[in-house]
Amino acid sequence: MPGTLEATQGAAGPMPRGPRPAGSPGRFLPAALVLLLTLCLDPAAALAPELAEVEPAPRLSVTFNPKSRRLTWDCRENATDARCFMLHKEKGPIEIKPWGKACACTFNYAPLHGGVTFEVHATVRGRPVREELLYPNPGHEGTAARNFSCFIYDAGSLNCTWARGPAAPGDVQYFLFIENTKTQTEQECPLYSPDSGTHTGCHLRDLSALGFRNYFLLNGTSLAAPIQYFDSIWTAKEIERLSPPDNVTVYCNTSHCRIRWRPPQTWIPLTYKDFTYQLDIQRRHAGLGSGTPPVQVAGEAENEYCFPSPEPRARQAVRVRVADVRGGPWSAWSRPAAFAAAPNSPPQALTPGRARPCASTSRWCWAPSYAPWSSASSSEGLLGSVLCAPACHRSRIK
Ligand SMILES: *[C@@H]1O[C@H](CO)[C@@H](O)[C@H](O)[C@H]1NC(C)=O
Ligand SMILES: *[C@@H]1O[C@H](CO)[C@@H](O)[C@H](O)[C@H]1NC(C)=O
Ligand SMILES: *[C@@H]1O[C@H](CO)[C@@H](O)[C@H](O)[C@H]1NC(C)=O
Ligand SMILES: *[C@@H]1O[C@H](CO)[C@@H](O)[C@H](O)[C@H]1NC(C)=O
Ligand SMILES: *[C@@H]1O[C@H](CO)[C@@H](O)[C@H](O)[C@H]1NC(C)=O
Ligand SMILES: *[C@@H]1O[C@H](CO)[C@@H](O)[C@H](O)[C@H]1NC(C)=O
Numbered sequence: 001m002p003g004t005l006e007a008t009q010g011a012a013g014p015m016p017r018g019p020r021p022a023g024s025p026g027r028f029l030p031a032a033l034v035l036l037l038t039l040c041l042d043p044a045a046a047l048a049p050e051l052a053e054v055e056p057a058p059r060l061s062v063t064f065n066p067k068s069r070r071l072t073w074d075c076r077e078n079a080t081d082a083r084c085f086m087l088h089k090e091k092g093p094i095e096i097k098p099w100g101k102a103c104a105c106t107f108n109y110a111p112l113h114g115g116v117t118f119e120v121h122a123t124v125r126g127r128p129v130r131e132e133l134l135y136p137n138p139g140h141e142g143t144a145a146r147n148f149s150c151f152i153y154d155a156g157s158l159n160c161t162w163a164r165g166p167a168a169p170g171d172v173q174y175f176l177f178i179e180n181t182k183t184q185t186e187q188e189c190p191l192y193s194p195d196s197g198t199h200t201g202c203h204l205r206d207l208s209a210l211g212f213r214n215y216f217l218l219n220g221t222s223l224a225a226p227i228q229y230f231d232s233i234w235t236a237k238e239i240e241r242l243s244p245p246d247n248v249t250v251y252c253n254t255s256h257c258r259i260r261w262r263p264p265q266t267w268i269p270l271t272y273k274d275f276t277y278q279l280d281i282q283r284r285h286a287g288l289g290s291g292t293p294p295v296q297v298a299g300e301a302e303n304e305y306c307f308p309s310p311e312p313r314a315r316q317a318v319r320v321r322v323a324d325v326r327g328g329p330w331s332a333w334s335r336p337a338a339f340a341a342a343p344n345s346p347p348q349a350l351t352p353g354r355a356r357p358c359a360s361t362s363r364w365c366w367a368p369s370y371a372p373w374s375s376a377s378s379s380e381g382l383l384g385s386v387l388c389a390p391a392c393h394r395s396r397i398k
Contacts, residue, residue: 058124062133068106071096071118071133075103079122079129086110087117109181109215111231113137113144139226142167145174145218148230150202152240155265158204160189162218162230169224174199176218180211181233207267212236237268242331245277245303245320250339257309257339261320263299264331275299276325280333281307281318299325315339 060073071084084105086094096105110116115136122129137144143165150160160176176189176199187209189202204210213235220227246262263275278294297305309316319336323329 057127058129060120060122060124060129060131062118062120062131064118064133064135066112066135069109070104070106071120072104073120073122073131077124079103079120079124082120082122085119085121087119089114089116109179109213109233111233113229113231137228139228140167141228143169143172143220143222143225144228144230145200145220146230148216148218148232150216150234150239152207152210152236152267154243155267156205156207158202158207158210158239160202160204160216162200164198164200165228168220168227169222171224172198172220172222172227174218174220174227176202176216178204178210179215179217180209181213181215182211183209185209210236212268240266240268241329242266242275242322242324244331244334245322246334248318248320248334248337250318250337252309252311252313252339254311255308256306257313258304258306259318259320259337260302260304261334263303264322270324272299272301272303274325275322277303278321278323278330279305279318280320281316283314283316313339 058077058079060077060079062071062073064071071086073079073082082098082103082105084096084098084107086096086107088094088110091110094107094110096107098105105120112135115134118133118135120129120131120133145162145168146165148160148162150158152158162174164172164174176192177186178189179186189199189204191203191205192199193201193203213233215231215233217229217231219229243264243266245264248259248261251258251260259279259281261277263270263272276299277297279297280292280294282291295305297303315338317336317338319333321333322331
């Protein structure tokens with residue numbers, strides 16, 4: 001069947017590439033490539049016996065199985081000192097040695113959609129032998145899906161999206177396979193979107209088979225033409241999108257306010273030290289995201305941020321977002337939590353320049369005696385919660 005990985009292997013496998021002396025690669029290589037290309041494009045020409053007669057040397061009959069990523073050759077030639085190479089356009093040459101006397105090399109997962117060339121170098125009956133196998137991506141240019149991307153969200157779901165290749169025939173259908181590179185278990189996408197018509201997305205709710213590194217293969221079929229595949233390797237960490245921080249609450253006494261929030265749930269195990277936060281605290285009439293720049297706060301076991309905010313205070317709202325401390329995109333903003341003052345309080349600027357996180361201001365934040373927290377209740381049904389609570393716990397003093 002054309003268009004499958006297996007078909008490529010079948011077409012490329014029985015190529016009668018004779019060996020050549022190791023000393024003259026430059027002169028022979030272009031001709032070999034042209035020949036290999038010709039053979040791949042025209043499988044009918046795959047058996048060219050006259051070539052074998054021109055170079056009557058041992059042939060290794062190299063084949064590649066993309067499923068197992070194994071490059072194998074004919075054991076009967078008793079080749080010794082074998083070395084295998086994958087000539088990868090981006091990764092360069094990758095060398096693997098076979099185990100013991102095995103007539104096979106197993107390569108690590110690598111994206112193959114750009115086409116690769118394999119080489120086996122060995123000694124057969126005292127002669128150096130070098131055999132190439134071109135492993136192209138079958139099908140016409142532009143038929144593979146484009147703009148393929150995946151992301152893990154809500155700490156346990158995966159969505160992938162892609163677009164039809166610009167040269168893909170009207171009846172093209174795409175299929176997504178995800179393989180855990182550690183367990184080598186492969187699963188097909190259980191739920192494509194749309195369900196009917198050309199698949200351009202995938203939704204996976206059960207991530208239990210997903211690994212830390214995963215091989216994504218997006219191939220396709222069409223009655224009209226062979227469809228090229230696209231493949232990629234992503235770690236779960238690379239593709240996890242952090243959810244916004246949870247449960248943002250604001251407590252105020254008469255002189256200060258304290259914002260607390262919970263870290264996002266993640267699918268990859270992360271600790272509080274892996275997060276950094278931004279707090280966007282704004283007067284409500286100004287609107288979130290305007291004016292005052294956000295405050296940056298490092299992740300703590302208990303995340304909180306205290307700042308002076310004497311009563312009467314203007315109505316304000318805060319929202320929080322999170323990023324990986326090592327970099328990466330910010331999450332969406334949390335739902336805003338509003339905090340307000342007594343009604344009719346005069347407008348009063350909030351000055352995050354003076355605001356300091358609790359931890360660095362233990363003198364006032366962790367003062368041994370606290371006035372009771374006032375009822376800084378919100379006068380209207382605001383979006384978030386406004387709580388009146390005891391002051392910061394003294395037990396957290398380090
Ligand atoms: C797509 O890849 C899967 C998994 O390797 C394979 O089983 C299937 O036959 C391939 N389909 C096509 C059309 O190449
Ligand atoms: C490979 O080795 C086996 C056993 O040593 C021998 O019988 C066979 O003839 C050898 N084959 C070639 C092609 O030399
Ligand atoms: C892929 O994305 C790029 C940039 O967003 C866009 O210009 C292009 O049209 C997209 N390709 C397809 C096939 O949708
Ligand atoms: C993920 O895909 C599902 C199904 O297509 C969709 O309902 C959901 O909104 C998507 N989630 C995100 C965060 O894009
Ligand atoms: C939200 O945070 C407050 C204060 O930290 C806590 O009392 C409450 O239980 C939290 N709610 C949830 C659902 O965790
Ligand atoms: C409000 O709480 C802060 C932080 O705990 C504390 O330093 C301050 O003295 C309190 N203010 C009043 C008026 O009680």
